[in-house]
Amino acid sequence: MWKFIVRRMLIAVPQLFFLSILVFILASQMPGDPFTGMIDPSITAERLAELREIHGLNDPWYQQYGRWIGNAITGDFGQSFRYKMDVTELIGDRLLNTAGLGVLTLLFSYLIAIPLGIVSGRFNDTWADRAIAGYTYVGFAVPSFIFGLIALFIFGFRLNWFPVSGSVSPGLVTGTFEYYISKIYHMTLPALSLALITTVGTVQYLRSEIIDIKHKEFILTAKAKGASENRVYNKHIFRNSLLPIAAFFGYEITGILGGSVFIERVFSFPGIGDLLISSINNRDYSVVTALLLLSGCLAVIGTMLSDIILSMVDPRIRIK
Incomplete structure (x- = not known):
């Protein structure tokens, strides 16, 4: 088991290296630069070239790239052109x-997916199974930001059950x-x-697993x-x-991180997803490259975590 874990960690090193190159090249190919449209329009072209x-x-x-990755290894991603502060901070x-x-989303996902998957798989081809299947089809078809807008309008603006923006009420003492x-x-x-939205895949997978296993010989x-x-x-x-559901835990983390980009924007929630979108719009490349690298690292770590969990929970797998 330990040999497998070490081997997976060693495989992740070149993955992260090539990921950093890809992230930096893609960010550098974005149109414009941090000074485009972000300063006094009366500034001269000579001053722009000097900056x-x-x-x-x-x-x-x-x-x-050499300067960037050298500083990034030490935790220094430079300064944000937009916010005038260290990117790390x-x-x-x-x-x-x-x-x-993400933690709260994972909790809700499993609280929803496991009961629905069990009911759908145990009582397959019934009205309950068809109703759950209809929900999963809608979940696959509707983008997360559309669903977020609908939830925001109904439960935030119409019913006033939840706040519509921010991460904490103003005036409260931290801690x-x-x-x-x-x-x-x-x-x-x-x-x-x-x-x-993210739970629909787990529901269908759990349903398929239950239907398949209940016809096994044992x-x-x-x-x-x-x-x-x-x-x-x-x-x-x-x-x-x-x-298998436990083994996909790492992939769930990656999927939720990707979906949170749009959800945070819809709800004006001050997370890294909202920061990524605003940094792209403002051409704040130091922040964009750091966030993309962080997201890629979490995806690699999530994949590695899923492989390790699967090797631990499934006794049919023997890793030497």
């Missing part, structure tokens, strides 16, 4: 919000009980909106020996069906 030269924007891409403030939103309750309250509607044998229906489902079918 680009001072910040090394006229250097070849490989020289810029800027992202750190937003990362906690996105992490909290108090009321502060954290307000944080969770502001995250609830965005997390629930994202969970209702299930038929257990029933022939007189085991009750509930015992067969709880001890054999349900337990074996959850193994």
Whole structure:
């Protein structure tokens, strides 16, 4: 097991290296530069050229990449052109919000997906199964930001059940009980909106696993020996069906991170997804490259985590 974990970590190193090159090249090919449209329009072309030269924007891409990756290894991603502060500090403030939103979304996802998947798989080809299938089809078809807009309009503006923007109520003291309750309250509607969309794949996968397993020979044998229906489902079918779901935990993290980009924008939630969109619009390349690299690293780590979990929970896999 430890050999497999070390091997997966070593494989992740070149993946992260090539990812950093790809991220930097893509960001450098974006139109314009950090000074485009962000300063006094009366400034002279000579001053613009001087600013680009001072910040090394006229250097070849490989020289810029060398400076960037060398500083990034030490945790220095430069300064934001837009916010005039260190990128690391800027992202750190937003990362906690996105992490909290992601944890709450994962919790809602499994609380929704597991019961629906069990009902759909156990009572397949019934009206309940068809209703759940209809929900999953709608979930696959509707983009997350459309679903977020609908939830925002109904539960935020019409019913006033949840706040429509921000991450905490103004005037609260950081670290108090009321502060954290307000944080969770502001995250609830965005997390629930994202969970209702991202959970549809898990529901269908769990349904397929249950239907497939309940026709296996060992299930038929257990029933022939007189085991009750509930015992067969709880001890054999349900337990074996959850193994692949647990293995996909890492991929769920990556999917939620990608979906949060749009949800945070819709709800004006100050996370890294909202920061990424605004930084792209403002051509704040130092922030864009740092956020893309962070997202890519989380995707690689999530994939590695899924492989490790699968090797641990599934006894049929033997890693030497």
